[in-house]
Amino acid sequence: MKAEIKPIRNEKDYAFALKYLDSVLDAKEATPEADVRDVVTILIEKYEEEHYPIDMPDPVEAIKFRMEQAGLTQKDLIPYVGSRSKVSEVLSGKRKLTLKMIRALNRHFGVPADVLLREKPISLVDEFRDFEFEKFPIVEMKRNGAFRGRKITDVKDKSEECIRFLIEKIGGLKAVPDGFFRKTSSARLNAKIDPYALQGWSLHVLAKASDEEQVAPYIKENVNESFLRSLVGLSVLNEGPRLAKEFLSKNGIILEVVPHLKNTYIDGAAFITMDGQAIIGLTLRYDRIDNFWFTLIHEIAHIVSHLDTGSFIVDDMSLRGSQTDNDIEREADNFAQKALLPYHFNLDQKDFVSKEEVLVYAAANAVHPAIVAGRIQYTKNNYRLFSNMIGRGDVRQWFDIV
Numbered sequence: 001m002k003a004e005i006k007p008i009r010n011e012k013d014y015a016f017a018l019k020y021l022d023s024v025l026d027a028k029e030a031t032p033e034a035d036v037r038d039v040v041t042i043l044i045e046k047y048e049e050e051h052y053p054i055d056m057p058d059p060v061e062a063i064k065f066r067m068e069q070a071g072l073t074q075k076d077l078i079p080y081v082g083s084r085s086k087v088s089e090v091l092s093g094k095r096k097l098t099l100k101m102i103r104a105l106n107r108h109f110g111v112p113a114d115v116l117l118r119e120k121p122i123s124l125v126d127e128f129r130d131f132e133f134e135k136f137p138i139v140e141m142k143r144n145g146a147f148r149g150r151k152i153t154d155v156k157d158k159s160e161e162c163i164r165f166l167i168e169k170i171g172g173l174k175a176v177p178d179g180f181f182r183k184t185s186s187a188r189l190n191a192k193i194d195p196y197a198l199q200g201w202s203l204h205v206l207a208k209a210s211d212e213e214q215v216a217p218y219i220k221e222n223v224n225e226s227f228l229r230s231l232v233g234l235s236v237l238n239e240g241p242r243l244a245k246e247f248l249s250k251n252g253i254i255l256e257v258v259p260h261l262k263n264t265y266i267d268g269a270a271f272i273t274m275d276g277q278a279i280i281g282l283t284l285r286y287d288r289i290d291n292f293w294f295t296l297i298h299e300i301a302h303i304v305s306h307l308d309t310g311s312f313i314v315d316d317m318s319l320r321g322s323q324t325d326n327d328i329e330r331e332a333d334n335f336a337q338k339a340l341l342p343y344h345f346n347l348d349q350k351d352f353v354s355k356e357e358v359l360v361y362a363a364a365n366a367v368h369p370a371i372v373a374g375r376i377q378y379t380k381n382n383y384r385l386f387s388n389m390i391g392r393g394d395v396r397q398w399f400d401i402v
Contacts, residue, residue, distance in 0.1 A: 005039055008047040017044050060093055062115045063105065070109070080104035082157070099160040100133065133159035135196040137261050144259045145401070146204040149211075166203040170210050175274050177312045188315045188329050190265035197261040198314065202269060205281035209254045218252030218278040223304050227251065228297070228339040235293055235368040242398035244296065253278045253303065255296070257399040260285045267317040268295040270302035274310045278303045284399070289391025290374025291317070294336050301335035302328075320378075340371050347372065348379035358386060 008014050021040050027033035066072070077087045081101050089095035097105075105111045138155045141147070141162070150165050152158055167173060180199065189198075231247055234240045245255045260266060260283035267286070271279040280299045284292065295317055302313045306328050319325070320333060342365060347353050353376060362369040373386035 005036060005043075008043050014044070014047055014051075017047075059097060059115060060091060062111055063109075064091065066109050066111050072109075077105075080108055098158050099164070100157070103160075132196075133163055136163055136200045137194075137197050138162050138200075140261050141200050141204060144204065144261070146200070146207070146258075163200075163203065166207045169207045170203070170273075171275075175206075177271060177273065177310050180312070188317070188319050188325060190316050190319065192263065193265055193316075194261075194263035197264045198266065201258060201261050201264055201266070201283075202271075202281065202312070202314070204258045205256050205269065206271065206273070206279065208256045208258060209277070209279045212249065212254050215249050215254055215277070216252045218272075218276060218303075220304060222251055223253075223300065228300075232293070232297070232340055233366050235289070235371060236362075236366055239398060240368065241289075241292055241395050245399070248280070253280060253300070255280045255282070257282050257284055257396070257401050259283060259401055265316045265318070266314055267291065268299045269312060269314040270299040270307060271312040272303060272307045272309055276309055284396050284401075287393050287396050288374070289368055289370035289394050290377075291390075292395045293340060293368070293371055294374065297336035297339045298332045301332035305331060305335070337375070340367060341365065341375060345372075345375065348376045353385075355386065355389065358389060 006013070008017055017040050021037060021044065024033045024037040024040075027037050063077075067077075074084070074087045074091065077090075078084055081087045081090055081104070086095060090097060090101070136159055138159045142152070142155050147155070147162055147165060149169075152162055152165070155162055167176065170176070180202070231244060234243045234247060237243060248255050254277065256279065258281055264283070267283055269281045271277075271281070273279065280296065280303070282292070282295060282299075295315070298315065298317070299313075306313060313328070315329070320329075345361075347357060347361060358369050358372045358376070362372045368391065369389050370391040373389040377383050377385050377390070
């Protein structure tokens with residue numbers, strides 16, 4: 001049978017090539033027939049790859065095959081899959097494999113990751129190898145709305161999927177601020193802070209910020225005295241906190257409110273992403289007007305004076321004035337104090353201040369009375385003074401939080 005070597009374009013060409021290949025399978029090496037046979041074999045394989053792809057093996061069948069090869073029982077899988085019931089549910093097809101299970105089966109039993117995934121939407125890259133995903137407070141994060149936009153059930157068993165979702169949402173690991181997954185150098189942090197809770201909260205802030213639309217570019221020079229006067233002037237309005245978010249957005253700074261997580265002990269954070277976006281995150285754990293405005297301006301100070309591209313600072317404002325404070329934190333405090341109240345403010349130096357004096361001073365200087373009352377409380381270290389004037393419970397209502 002004489003063959004004309006040409007591309008295999010259809011089933012007729014394919015059938016002819018197969019028939020020819022069968023006739024020259026036993027051709028002696030180093031002969032013209034053997035050379036043609038080898039070329040036709042390559043053409044056939046290419047056609048079959050395109051038109052007769054072999055499906056990935058079923059993940060469960062692949063696991064069972066590996067178990068049979070290695071003489072493993074269901075009990076041997078418990079340390080890597082979970083409880084005995086989870087192993088049974090996985091092998092019966094009633095429970096889907098999580099990324100944590102896939103990583104363990106791949107690492108400890110050699111079952112190919114692409115087989116377990118059935119496709120390759122997520123690679124088990126080395127960058128994630130040492131992450132202890134199960135330490136993130138995933139259930140609490142879900143309760144706070146961290147995973148909006150993606151239906152994730154049984155989050156407790158899918159910590160890696162959840163954290164990957166947030167990281168991918170903000171643009172991947174390259175978009176995560178430098179040093180984010182290491183202990184932060186910020187001095188205003190509680191010694192008892194849970195680093196995974198802090199990272200989880202911060203990822204929620206960054207992911208939420210990624211959903212914002214029509215945000216102007218951040219230009220450092222625009223954050224000047226006029227900018228601060230306009231911003232602080234909004235405090236006198238009932239909807240001041242909401243209007244502050246809109247004002248900041250128009251000036252290139254995204255403000256997001258995300259409830260604090262257990263063992264985070266934070267009030268706010270400032271970020272400048274790798275692409276130069278300025279972001280402020282607040283927890284409103286005290287839900288006070290005075291705390292809102294001071295923390296907001298404090299974080300603006302960090303953005304303007306202390307952050308470079310791809311960096312961040314986190315703050316526990318209850319540690320303000322403590323021995324652990326550094327120059328950066330004191331500078332941000334001074335920046336906020338000067339922006340909120342005039343340099344000649346002295347009501348906090350008087351032995352007695354009446355409610356009427358607070359209201360008159362606030363009106364004369366176009367700031368919310370809570371800001372005046374809060375300064376007096378802090379200076380005198382007496383938080384019972386004017387406790388009904390600091391706007392407790394008046395901030396969270398203006399933000400989209402769970």
